[in-house]
Amino acid sequence: MERSEDAAEAGMSNRWPEILVALFLFAIGVIVVSDSIRVGTGWEEGEGPRAGYFPFYIGSILLISSGWILIGALARIRKPQPQFATWEELRSVMQMLVPLSIYIVAVVFLGLYVSSFVLIAYFMKVHGKFGVIGTVLTSVGVPLAAFMLFERWFLVPLPKGPLELMLGL
Numbered sequence: 001m002e003r004s005e006d007a008a009e010a011g012m013s014n015r016w017p018e019i020l021v022a023l024f025l026f027a028i029g030v031i032v033v034s035d036s037i038r039v040g041t042g043w044e045e046g047e048g049p050r051a052g053y054f055p056f057y058i059g060s061i062l063l064i065s066s067g068w069i070l071i072g073a074l075a076r077i078r079k080p081q082p083q084f085a086t087w088e089e090l091r092s093v094m095q096m097l098v099p100l101s102i103y104i105v106a107v108v109f110l111g112l113y114v115s116s117f118v119l120i121a122y123f124m125k126v127h128g129k130f131g132v133i134g135t136v137l138t139s140v141g142v143p144l145a146a147f148m149l150f151e152r153w154f155l156v157p158l159p160k161g162p163l164e165l166m167l168g169l
Contacts, residue, residue, distance in 0.1 A: 011086035015073065022070035025062055032059030099123070111161025113143040 036052030036059055043049055085093070099122055106115040121139040124130040130138075150156045151169070160169065 012084045012090060013081035014084045015081045017084050018073045022066045022073060025066035029059045029063035029066060033063060107159055111164050112158045113147060114161050114163050116143045
């Protein structure tokens with residue numbers, strides 16, 4: 001019986017998150033360094049640093065540090081690693097990460113206000129267990145307050161979708 005409890009509590013070791021984050025940061029470093037070289041990394045006499053001067057060095061530091069982490073992680077690949085998170089903890093993270101990722105994509109197609117309405121309603125109803133009235137009032141009120149604050153008072157346009165365009169907002 002104890003063996004199944006251990007299996008339920010088991011999770012992901014530090015190995016793969018460490019390797020994946022190091023690879024991701026290494027890729028960002030490659031992009032920064034290569035683009036810095038494209039725009040110029042030198043020092044112009046009388047003008048100062050070119051556009052890629054400082055980003056080149058930041059990208060180089062990122063390459064070196066992420067490469068160091070990657071080499072260390074790969075050197076320990078066969079050794080036991082401490083636990084990064086249990087499967088239950090990862091499940092909780094995914095319950096937040098997946099809806100937020102969908103929200104980010106939805107903002108592009110539906111606009112900020114409709115996407116925010118759906119996200120707030122989802123989190124309040126599914127995760128917060130709020131009632132219908134509170135969920136609807138908050139889900140409508142927050143995007144409406146954001147619209148009034150940014151669009152009307154500060155005159156800062158935020159991403160709009162087909163509904164706002166249809167309403168002429």
